[in-house]
Amino acid sequence: MSAGGSGEAAGGMSHNTIIGLGLLGALIGIYAAHFLGSYASFLGGIGAIASILWGAESVRRVSSYGLGTGVPSIGMIALGMGVVAATFGLAVGGVAGPVIAVIFAALIGLLVGLLANTVLKMGIPIMVQSMAEISIAGTLTIIGLSVAMVGSFTFADVLTGVIATGYIAVIFIAGGLAILHPFNGNLGPDEKQDRTLTTAVEKGAITMIIAGIVAAVNAGASGALTIIIGVAIWYIAFSRFYKLVKRDSFSVVGTGLLPNEEELA
């Protein structure tokens, strides 16, 4: 249970498990999609889902303290820091690009977290760690979706296929929403970790489908496969989310259709 301002959120899966799952899942997905050829580009989308899951859990932890600004701000700063780190990492790093991007994302996140606690005096004990986590999650989401769109993280490909075409803006907003929306949509006294994280997977699947649509026009990536797998993940996650909503609600009743004019008269 966690509502805004009530202290650290707890629940089900331990936070360290999710960090491992997000970080390793995303990096393995990104590298596999890069090296295994065009049919494997959907693995970039799977990697993005892993990092979105991690980002949503970090947002959930830090936002439970009450940021005073609403949850969306933290999702947007995640992708703001992420886009700087991702572009920098891929531009200078070559084959080590995603790893360099992760390191620099952690540095920006640590810096912003430290400033928030020391200069702005926000007084959230987990702020420094959370900002670093959110920044890395944003970075990996951007790289994962880029790889799903163009099939490689070579900077020349990403630049022509994702950045110059403007699809980076789609990644920015869709990825940001996927990270911020799960907690924003589920917060309240009855917030449960599994329901929030299921929402994260479902939102991640939607971004994966979007990446698949973009991939359809790129020779290096397989659009159809990304879309089909994305739709399958979305369906499974949404069904589970609906089940969890029914589990957590006091009762679910059908209201029927609105009465027509004759019945009202």
Next chain:
Amino acid sequence: MIDIVGALMDNIISVLLITLGGVLISWSVHFVPVGGAPAAMAQATGIGTGTVQLAAGAGLTGLITAATMMGVTDSILLVLASGAIGAMIMISVTMLVGQWSYVYGVGCVPSSAKVKYDPITKDRQDLYVSQGTEGHDLPTVSYVSGIIGGGLGGIGGAMVYYYLMIIENSLPATELVGIASIFAVGIFFVNAVIPSYNIGGTIEGFHDPKFKKFPKAVISSLAATFFCAIMGVIAIGGL
């Protein structure tokens, strides 16, 4: 591997002015009357949404107008002016339409609970604040403050974009525009969120006591943007 030190030294002016742009964005947020969720229910003075959404709306419009101007001229003054005007028009329209819905839709009088008299019009405020609320709508001072904030944010965003665009590199124009604009957007969002943490999500404008806290956000933004600017300059300058 690219020549990191060389790229940095050649473009040290860009690093400094991008940082200045980030600081301007951070300062500008303190002028914008952000009411957040309470204002959306007409229970606090300001526009009924969060800082980031407002800053993004106005700032991104400023970026677009600045980029359009940059397509026809290289004059920094014209680019900055274009960015400022674009952002000011966007924030003015947002505030004006918000004002209509508060006044004619909700039916409450624009008033501030933070000050007794509007510093600009000298109109009495406290008599018009509904019981249990912290004011509603946008009194004149908040409106003027919002326009100043839009202008500063637009100048800041345009400055970040301009100094990313003039970095020496071998990219074709379309790719340079893409990477410079997404870097500018990233820096913009970082600098919109830092001040919103500083003001705790809501502020009425420059007459609000919280406005005095702006040096903290400015210092934080200075450090964060400087780091981002170095990364941006190395990434673009090395290509």
